[in-house]
Amino acid sequence: MTSLHKASTQDFVLSIEGLTVSFDGFKAVNDLSLYVEEQEIRVIIGPNGAGKTTVLDLICGRTKATEGSIKFRGQELTRLREHEIVHVGVGRKFQNPSIYEDLTVFENLEISFPRGRNVWGALTFRRDEEVINKVTEIAEMIFLGDKLDSQAELLSHGQKQWLEIGMLLIQDPELLMLDEPVAGMSVSERQKTASLLQRITQDRSVLVIEHDMQFVEDIADRVTVLHQGKVLSEGSMERVKADPKVVEVYLGH
Amino acid sequence: MSTISFRSLLSKNDIFGFVALVILIMILLPLMLDIFRLNLIGKYLTYAFVALGLVMCWGMGGILSLGQGVFFGMGGYCMAMFLKLEASSPEQTAIQSTPGIPDFMDWNQLTELPWFWLPYNSFGLTLISIILAPTAFAFIIGLAMFKRRVGGVYFAIITQAVAAILTILIIGQQGYTGGVNGITDLRTLHGWDIRTDAAKYILYYLNALLLFVCLFGAQIVRKSKLGRLLVAMREREDRVRFSGYDVANFKIFVFCLAAMFSAIGGAMFTLQVGFMSPSFVGIVPSIEMVIYCAVGGRLSIFGAVYGTLLVNWAKTSFSESFPELWLFAMGALFIGVVMAFPNGLAGVYSSYFHTYVERFFQMLKQQFYLKFLSHKTV
Numbered sequence: 001m002t003s004l005h006k007a008s009t010q011d012f013v014l015s016i017e018g019l020t021v022s023f024d025g026f027k028a029v030n031d032l033s034l035y036v037e038e039q040e041i042r043v044i045i046g047p048n049g050a051g052k053t054t055v056l057d058l059i060c061g062r063t064k065a066t067e068g069s070i071k072f073r074g075q076e077l078t079r080l081r082e083h084e085i086v087h088v089g090v091g092r093k094f095q096n097p098s099i100y101e102d103l104t105v106f107e108n109l110e111i112s113f114p115r116g117r118n119v120w121g122a123l124t125f126r127r128d129e130e131v132i133n134k135v136t137e138i139a140e141m142i143f144l145g146d147k148l149d150s151q152a153e154l155l156s157h158g159q160k161q162w163l164e165i166g167m168l169l170i171q172d173p174e175l176l177m178l179d180e181p182v183a184g185m186s187v188s189e190r191q192k193t194a195s196l197l198q199r200i201t202q203d204r205s206v207l208v209i210e211h212d213m214q215f216v217e218d219i220a221d222r223v224t225v226l227h228q229g230k231v232l233s234e235g236s237m238e239r240v241k242a243d244p245k246v247v248e249v250y251l252g253h
Numbered sequence: 254m255s256t257i258s259f260r261s262l263l264s265k266n267d268i269f270g271f272v273a274l275v276i277l278i279m280i281l282l283p284l285m286l287d288i289f290r291l292n293l294i295g296k297y298l299t300y301a302f303v304a305l306g307l308v309m310c311w312g313m314g315g316i317l318s319l320g321q322g323v324f325f326g327m328g329g330y331c332m333a334m335f336l337k338l339e340a341s342s343p344e345q346t347a348i349q350s351t352p353g354i355p356d357f358m359d360w361n362q363l364t365e366l367p368w369f370w371l372p373y374n375s376f377g378l379t380l381i382s383i384i385l386a387p388t389a390f391a392f393i394i395g396l397a398m399f400k401r402r403v404g405g406v407y408f409a410i411i412t413q414a415v416a417a418i419l420t421i422l423i424i425g426q427q428g429y430t431g432g433v434n435g436i437t438d439l440r441t442l443h444g445w446d447i448r449t450d451a452a453k454y455i456l457y458y459l460n461a462l463l464l465f466v467c468l469f470g471a472q473i474v475r476k477s478k479l480g481r482l483l484v485a486m487r488e489r490e491d492r493v494r495f496s497g498y499d500v501a502n503f504k505i506f507v508f509c510l511a512a513m514f515s516a517i518g519g520a521m522f523t524l525q526v527g528f529m530s531p532s533f534v535g536i537v538p539s540i541e542m543v544i545y546c547a548v549g550g551r552l553s554i555f556g557a558v559y560g561t562l563l564v565n566w567a568k569t570s571f572s573e574s575f576p577e578l579w580l581f582a583m584g585a586l587f588i589g590v591v592m593a594f595p596n597g598l599a600g601v602y603s604s605y606f607h608t609y610v611e612r613f614f615q616m617l618k619q620q621f622y623l624k625f626l627s628h629k630t631v
Binding site for chain 1: 473481491493495498
């Protein structure tokens with residue numbers, strides 16, 4: 001962990017330094033530093049209330065930091081607004097599948113297609129070859145190729161999770177943040193999701209929050225353990241599992 | 254390519270909706286009703302502009318405004334100011350202590366036309382201000398509210414407060430606005446008497462035409478990606494925001510669009526009814542307009558028109574016999590519709606009657622083909 005501090009922030013896709021957020025004096029995230037490398041799958045684990053989701057909220061601009069900096073490829077994110085953070089290349093999936101249930105799968109993906117994002121652009125947006133091809137390609141990737149015209153409401157829970165991942169993929173973000181992507185999935189859905197993540201991470205970095213330890217072992221390059229808003233331990237899954245501090249937090253009480 | 258975009262703009266159902274409404278408004282009603290009743294329908298149809306705006310803003314975008322009367326009133330007052338100035342020429346107002354200004358100003362000891370009345374000497378500027386003033390006002394409200402992420406119930410309450418404030422302002426500033434009586438005794442538009450039967454027919458058709466233009470405009474927005482974004486925002490505002498959209502801008506746009514529709518309706522109201530007063534600006538008319546939209550079905554642009562006609566027809570026939578009961582009936586209607594038919598008349602149509610209509614058309618088509626073929630063989 002200390003060796004990472006010495007490297008230049010330019011080498012990292014994401015570098016968080018001294019990040020603190022306090023809600024009425026309660027520090028949900030406390031002087032946190034975290035660095036994510038190119039094409040890395042980083043998993044954040046930790047007990048309930050450790051501040052995992054808050055970290056993602058801070059990165060994507062949903063929550064404003066009290067102190068500290070979040071740099072994405074050298075650009076400060078804490079000063080940008082949510083949609084601007086998306087424009088520089090950060091995508092975020094929410095904990096509960098957050099899709100538009102009244103629209104079809106195609107329309108869900110189309111809305112996330114990165115074109116016509118202002119009022120005039122949205123009015124004059126045309127569903128051309130490029131859009132149709134891209135939507136179809138992504139739908140195949142997230143196992144929903146034959147569901148393009150179904151209303152999103154009718155999808156199963158796992159399919160909704162995939163759809164939201166697909167909505168992020170079509171934005172082609174350089175940093176993808178997933179909050180519990182396999183929660184509530186069946187074993188086979190979980191395996192498919194793991195292979196999907198392996199595939200989509202080839203040209204981007206991924207930050208994942210997950211509770212399912214088997215899934216974490218399957219996908220993680222490195223694991224960060226959060227506890228009470230601070231980094232408790234960091235490294236490979238093997239190392240983290242053997243760390244007495246981690247064992248103490250998870251099993252100690 | 255052009256046929257594809259036409260199809261995506263108007264589905265078979267939409268075409269049916271437009272045609273049915275054109276037949277009803279442009280042909281059936283004028284044939285069936287005398288000019289007094291038709292003028293009444295024309296008045297109702299001006300409220301349909303507001304209901305249409307609410308379909309876009311509330312039904313699709315989830316932004317409930319309880320102050321649409323403000324924009325209806327602004328459009329109406331802009332038109333009324335022009336007509337009033339025309340009716341207040343020095344010759345016509347020679348008996349006043351200051352001839353050449355509207356009568357209510359004279360009664361309130363004003364001796365000069367206030368500066369903000371001056372543009373209304375010009376018909377061109379009047380038309381521009383009918384569209385621009387309410388839209389700009391909606392833009393300011395939208396900017397102040399949506400950029401700060403004020404939404405839902407809080408936004409509804411604020412729009413209601415705006416409606417109340419504007420009413421109080423109009424009533425309080427009698428010398429400038431005509432006060433509680435409004436602006437009355439309007440006679441001519443560019444010398445053309447708007448009170449004759451012929452003028453009423455022309456204005457009815459102009460109103461209907463403008464309504465169809467607005468309906469078509471709404472249809473374009475509805476079928477664009479912006480329309481789908483509004484639905485998406487209604488459901489998952491955060492997801493839209495984190496898909497790279499500045500949500501506030503889209504809300505401002507649709508709120509301004511609704512305001513513009515309302516203002517056109519208001520201006521046509523003044524022309525057809527011959528006056529404008531604060532009783533069409535305040536909270537009560539604003540809420541009534543929401544009820545028209547809810548009864549018609551807040552997701553259907555055609556439903557808005559039918560809902561407005563139905564509720565107003567009921568209001569007129571009901572309040573002729575039981576004037577004091579009407580408000581209670583209206584409240585009950587609103588609660589009943591929301592509880593039992595959340596999608597209003599349009600929802601009832603699509604779940605119960607749509608298949609019959611479809612079958613009826615299939616049958617017609619078959620009959621037509623049979624006849625056509627039998628002719629050929631003979």
